[in-house]
Amino acid sequence: MRSHLAIALATGAAALVLAGCSGGGASDSTPEPTLDGGQAACDEPTIRAAVQSDFEANYPGSTFVSLEDFTCESGWAMANVEFEASGSTFPTVVFLQAEGQFWVPTTIEVICATPQAESGVPADMYVAACGTE
Numbered sequence: 001m002r003s004h005l006a007i008a009l010a011t012g013a014a015a016l017v018l019a020g021c022s023g024g025g026a027s028d029s030t031p032e033p034t035l036d037g038g039q040a041a042c043d044e045p046t047i048r049a050a051v052q053s054d055f056e057a058n059y060p061g062s063t064f065v066s067l068e069d070f071t072c073e074s075g076w077a078m079a080n081v082e083f084e085a086s087g088s089t090f091p092t093v094v095f096l097q098a099e100g101q102f103w104v105p106t107t108i109e110v111i112c113a114t115p116q117a118e119s120g121v122p123a124d125m126y127v128a129a130c131g132t133e
Contacts, residue, residue, distance in 0.1 A: 040098035042072030050103035051079050051094050058105075065089055073122040077103055095129055 040046065048067045055064040062085040070079040077096040082089050095111060096103040111121055112130035119126060127133060 040075070040077075040101055040103050042070075042077065044070070047072075047077055047079050047096070047103065050077075050096055050105065051081055054094065054105040055083060059083070059085075061085060071125075073125070074120070076121055076125055078125045078128060093128060095125065 044067065047070045051067060052064045055062060062083045065082040065084050068080040068082060068091070070077055075098040077098070079094045079096065080091065081094055082091050084090075095106050095108065097106050098104075108129040111119065111126065116123060116126040116130070116133045121129070123133060
């Protein structure tokens with residue numbers, strides 16, 4: 001089980017920077033192609049559902065509060081969200097990878113384990129997760 005607080009702390013700064021740079025959830029609803037031929041929809045209800053499901057399954061004691069904005073590119077999505085834990089609200093970034101028609105949460109450790117050029121992760125999302133290309 002991943003520690004949500006660790007992810008929040010590791011990505012909190014990225015969330016603040018990205019909040020000024022993203023499209024405010026204005027990503028189009030164009031499906032994102034995946035390697036297996038399926039497609040994951042890049043729209044607010046689909047991204048919200050994936051993030052909420054991740055919080056419910058992996059972060060007991062915390063509550064998903066809101067989806068602030070998100071971007072999708074090349075089978076990857078990055079969502080700026082807020083969660084509540086111990087009576088306080090915190091911003092964080094959730095990274096998702098398309099698997100067929102579903103968005104599956106992934107960790108910065110998984111994203112950063114491979115150099116960006118080899119990872120397939122879009123450069124802006126890689127930098128947000130890892131701090132460098």
